[in-house]
Amino acid sequence: MNLQGRNFLKMKDFTAEEIMYLIDTAAELKEKKKNGTRHDDLRGKNIVLIFEKTSTRTRCSFEVAAFDLGMGVTYLDPACSQIGKKESIADSARVLGRMYDGIEYRGYGQEIVEELAKYAGVPVWNGLTNEAHPTQMIADMLTIREHLGKLAGLKFVYMGDARYNMANSLMVTCAKLGMHFVACTNAAYFPAEDLVEYAKAEAAKSGGSVMLTESVENGCRDADVVYTDVWVSMGEPEEVWEERIRALKDYQVNSRALSFAKDNVLFMHCLPAFHDLKTTIGKEIHEKFGLTEMEVTDEVFEGEHSVVFDEAENRMHTIKAVMYATMPR
Numbered sequence: 001m002n003l004q005g006r007n008f009l010k011m012k013d014f015t016a017e018e019i020m021y022l023i024d025t026a027a028e029l030k031e032k033k034k035n036g037t038r039h040d041d042l043r044g045k046n047i048v049l050i051f052e053k054t055s056t057r058t059r060c061s062f063e064v065a066a067f068d069l070g071m072g073v074t075y076l077d078p079a080c081s082q083i084g085k086k087e088s089i090a091d092s093a094r095v096l097g098r099m100y101d102g103i104e105y106r107g108y109g110q111e112i113v114e115e116l117a118k119y120a121g122v123p124v125w126n127g128l129t130n131e132a133h134p135t136q137m138i139a140d141m142l143t144i145r146e147h148l149g150k151l152a153g154l155k156f157v158y159m160g161d162a163r164y165n166m167a168n169s170l171m172v173t174c175a176k177l178g179m180h181f182v183a184c185t186n187a188a189y190f191p192a193e194d195l196v197e198y199a200k201a202e203a204a205k206s207g208g209s210v211m212l213t214e215s216v217e218n219g220c221r222d223a224d225v226v227y228t229d230v231w232v233s234m235g236e237p238e239e240v241w242e243e244r245i246r247a248l249k250d251y252q253v254n255s256r257a258l259s260f261a262k263d264n265v266l267f268m269h270c271l272p273a274f275h276d277l278k279t280t281i282g283k284e285i286h287e288k289f290g291l292t293e294m295e296v297t298d299e300v301f302e303g304e305h306s307v308v309f310d311e312a313e314n315r316m317h318t319i320k321a322v323m324y325a326t327m328p329r
Helices: 016-035 057-068 089-099 110-120 134-148 165-176 193-206 216-220 240-251 255-259 280-289 308-326
Strands: 046-051 072-076 102-106 124-128 155-159 180-184 209-213 225-228 266-269
Touching (some): 016 134, 016 165, 016 308, 046 057, 046 089, 057 072, 057 124, 057 308, 089 102, 089 110, 102 110, 110 124, 124 134, 124 308, 134 165, 134 266, 134 308, 155 165, 155 216, 165 180, 165 193, 165 209, 180 216, 193 209, 209 216, 216 255
Parallel strands (some): 046 072, 046 102, 102 124, 155 180, 155 225, 180 209, 225 266
């Protein structure tokens, strides 16, 4: 399979076979990394990382992956980039596309990364937008396959705010790969209807399914994977915390939720997680709302079902696979 020259912007752009190819490539590159086998096949290439939203895992994953592949890296933080400020996105894309062999963007609207891809002339990779988080998807699917041995036929439950990038991308990915996706949340936080219909159509072709439910018991019953994310996304105003807590408090991943799932259920989270008071934001939430945990309890986060750190490591191996597969030779 040849994906060279392709952009990696959202999971809707890729077939099930292409997604599995990226997962397989990630597994091969991970094995090489673990065995100490050099795989710097992209020596002489250079990439630029544009971060309008800061990150630990995404930046480190792209940088280490690029170095392993032999590439040079330039990092542009929110203060360094003039994209959309003093220079249009189209103009920035055409400049960067003449200097670099690939461009990563992590920021806000999906339309920004789409416009970068339209004008850059080199592969553009979506490190996260408000609407999509495709690199996380390959990491999540690799992690599930490593632990459960397969993907097709598994029941995957997403709990929490299912309207944005994580639930959107997970729903589409699960549907394409023949998995049974469940959004378990307050009905006001279900994914957009048009995307649900798209995912249901994909699931009908793959043998999977898509279900929306407000019942934790029904949603988590016999689940193979239970997944959550923070209830308030980066860049959202502080005022939304109270609203989200009130609406989503019944959809915390805790021991009760997992009690309905299979004995070998996996707990997953794309991180960072508010599971204790060891962060500045965690302390602020505690002071304002009296909570010691939010979307997941510390018991679950640190428990035997949690694979969150395997998942975090796999960000690097799978981002490496995406760059390796799409970079023209």
